[in-house]
Amino acid sequence: MADPAFKPAIATGLAAFILGLGFLILNPGNAANTLREEAFDLIEAGILAKRLPDGVVVVAIDRNSLAEKDSWPWPRARYVDLVSKLQDAKPAVIGIDILLNGPDRRAPGPTLRELAKSTGRTDLNTVAASLPDDDKALGDTLARSDVVLGLLLDEEGKDEPPFPAMIARAKGAPTPQPSQAAEGVDAPLPVLVEGAVAVGALSFSAGTGTKVRQAPVFVNAANEDYAGFAVEVFRDTQQASAFVIDPDGATVSVGDRHIPLREGASIRLHLTSPLSWAARTVSAADVLDGKIPAERLAGRIVLIGATAPEAGAFLATAVAPNTPTVQVQAEAIEGLRSGDIPLRIHNPRLVEPVAAAALGLVALAAALWLGPLLASLILAVLILGWIGFSVGLFAGTGLLIDPVGPLIPAVAAANSALVVMFARTRKLRNAIERKFGRYLSPEIVRRLTAAPEELRIEGELREVTALFSDIEGFTTMSENAEPRTLVGALDAYFDGVCAIVIRHGGMVDKIVGDAVHGLFNAPLALPGHARVAMDCAIEIGRFTQEFRNREDARKLGFGRTRIGLDTGPVIVGDVGGLGHLDYTAHGDAVNSAARLEAINKQFGTTICLGARAAKAIGAPELMRPLGTVVLRGRAAETAVFSPWPDDATPQRRQAYLAAYELVKQDSNQALALFKGLAEQWPGDPAVAYWVKTLS
Structure with missing residues (x-):
């Protein structure tokens, strides 16, 4: 379902299926009957009396x-x-x-x-x-x-x-x-x-x-x-x-x-x-x-x-x-x-449309879920099987069932869906993938230019801070968007986000769909990389919020950007060959950053930091605790944090921390404090989360 061409393919395939079925049932200009009778002529000519x-x-x-x-x-x-x-x-x-x-x-x-x-x-x-x-x-x-x-x-x-x-x-x-x-x-x-x-x-x-x-x-x-x-x-x-x-x-x-x-x-x-x-x-x-x-x-x-x-x-x-x-x-x-008198099957006006619907839905399902080669094979089997069944039925019993009409919805639905999936997926993916080279770290480029022998960089264990960003509702947006408009907006979006990462000394590891993966402290050392990564995330949050107000982004319904950060040892190095350099990182911190990005959905926040990143930053006054969660794929709870938002005045920070400290000791009193804070700070998502959670 994540494929941006999936929903348009379903819509187009179903539309073609309905049109094909309607052609068979409504028989415009007697065309369906003419096609059927010509097919019967071929069968009868092939099986002469x-x-x-x-x-x-x-x-x-x-x-x-x-x-x-x-x-x-x-x-x-x-x-x-x-x-x-x-x-x-x-x-x-x-x-x-x-x-x-x-x-x-x-x-x-x-x-x-x-x-x-x-x-x-x-x-x-x-x-x-x-x-x-x-x-x-x-x-x-x-x-x-x-x-x-x-x-x-x-x-x-x-x-x-x-x-x-x-x-x-x-x-x-x-x-x-x-x-x-x-x-x-x-x-x-x-x-x-x-x-x-x-x-x-x-x-x-x-x-x-x-x-x-x-x-x-x-x-x-x-x-x-x-x-x-x-x-x-x-x-x-x-x-x-x-x-x-x-x-x-x-x-x-x-x-x-x-x-x-x-x-x-x-x-x-x-x-x-x-x-x-x-x-x-x-x-x-x-x-x-x-x-x-x-x-x-x-x-x-x-x-x-x-x-x-x-x-x-x-x-x-x-x-x-x-x-x-x-x-x-x-x-x-x-x-x-x-x-020797050929007869139409009993109640053909019901049997043949039902057969057409069944064949069409099978062909459409194959086109949507099995890929073009296997779907084409199944469609060919359906066509040959139905024609063979029609010929065999007439040869054996003298009964005539339409050998062509019931295949029209199947052929129309399958081919329409395959064409849409191929065209749309190719256009969107090629347009995005062509941009990857623009977002490699300048340090990597200079290093490879200066020392070609380092083209294959050996893996090393290095502590990094991983940044993982994602656009909320991107799949729905891409499915409904006009490709040229979407690609143009994504170009500007990725230009801005990647420029911020690189400006803060990080490297853009990769862009996957709508997600930007950034690394700090790789491949070169970056002092205070956890704090730098948090500052980078804050700037990305501000940039993307402004970006959503652009005319093209508003028309697309561009979602807000969510960001996850975590720090830890990972293995970094070049994965791939001479034809495709992919300097990347593998490790728990990268996985945690991706899962922390998703945790923003729970708290309504823009940035979520893991406990290790918060510890590496070493400035608790810059972050507020959100709570403890169990990240997907983990067994133990971990604390998560978020940078204080721009409208967090000292009084609001103090009130929030006081209410938060009472969550485990006295939830009713904590709820009362959070409700009072919500009246003073109505737009804050973390306060709203705790009011809802404790109510």
Whole structure:
């Protein structure tokens, strides 16, 4: 937590996590859904359906058929010939994936009627009536076997709606809510509808993005419910008279089969490879020429559809940008026959955000506490693990769970936190560390310049007075500060403090974060070093109090400086190599000075001296006793002192010492004296400490 980049990293990481989770849940501009569907496409393309194309035969009106038989659109007479040829082979059902709406404009009869209407020659109607009616002929042909026709949803469609699908509902079953609906239809000619066993919806909805990924189970057109074309064809093969909505509304029964009724009353397509479609496809021209053996068609589901570019009957799917609609219908029927229908997991709107939250928090925690390398490794494991789980779930069960969306909060949170920690920590630490060389003792510099052979100074035991200063609340300040402002203020602060230490004959041992470590009586002898160190601490206290009133320090919320002093034998010497000289001290006095600095928090003082430093100074009139404490890591109590503050008049000093002497003898009387002194000396922290402690 001491790292100044930690809190900003948490804030940035959490913000990125929330934004990522919000993107997944709120789905702005349908972007999250688009990303998810594209990921599903990749999974489904990687795990293509493995179905033998032996149930459906596609009779394609391809380029060869248009070149050899008729240009597009075909006249009804050509359909009469084609359907008749197919009926001779006795297929289970014929589905025509072509909208046969309106009269046949290529037949002579309708042409003459249009001419009679435009010219007023009524005799042409008589001639037209005497000509063969190809529409009626096709209707009669359709009636000889099970044939399913198709209609299209059209908001502006004015055709007469054909008979709707037979839909029954089990008791308590809800009404289906199709995602595809329109006020009108483009429907087959009524005379053709009369010969058909069913009419299904040919319309596909691209849904998310531009690709068709679903086939309708039900649609609503002109206020009537119709089944999708593929579903109607499948129903006929099941010899089911009606669709039955199951009680829970999640499935629809077709004979002994149950079709999932999800995602806007549609089923998701799981396509096979386009390379396999050729095995189920024959040319309409070959059928008309009698080149296709009857056993190739007998008992099969036969779909008639256009695959020639002139017809324009193409859709973008997950496996091909230009997929003939008749092949999509064939894939839907094969999926219904085999039960190979991909399903979203149950309640994805809850499961996927929960998974996203879990993945994101794990990734953020790793970024904050484990370091960049290990955090990156964990993030990679999370990404690969989740994608692998999604792929494995689909491969094993046919269930689809979003493989990408739940990873967005994890990637956003982890990377944002790592970037902030790296950038902020590097900027702050490099800016501070670059200054260390400026605060080495001039004595050390002169000594090394004059005698390079002393570059490695041997260790020696020396009595020193150690000074340890620290800025109150520095961690919070650095976390919230603008780096340039903070570094600039610290430059001025360290310049002032270090200059005072050096001016008093001490050396700046090191600067660690916001702390200045000073040594007195090293590396050269300094007479009266304990007293000098106390005078130095007093001057630092005055300087830092004035420094806090600077404009930049006020904006930063610069805390007061606390100082600890202690005296004792330590080992001093050069630690390090030629690349980095670090003349420093190791010993109890250094540790005590650091702990005494922290004791200022307890007493509210600026400077705390240990008992050994007070004894070395040898001037009790300059110091007031604060009490006895047990320093951190020690077992025995030790007395601590502080220099008298500037506003300590002789009367206040005498009153304080009198009250202090009674603390152990008569605490009630001591409290009364301290309370009286507090009224005279309201700003003194030591008096306030004893009033609070004895109360």
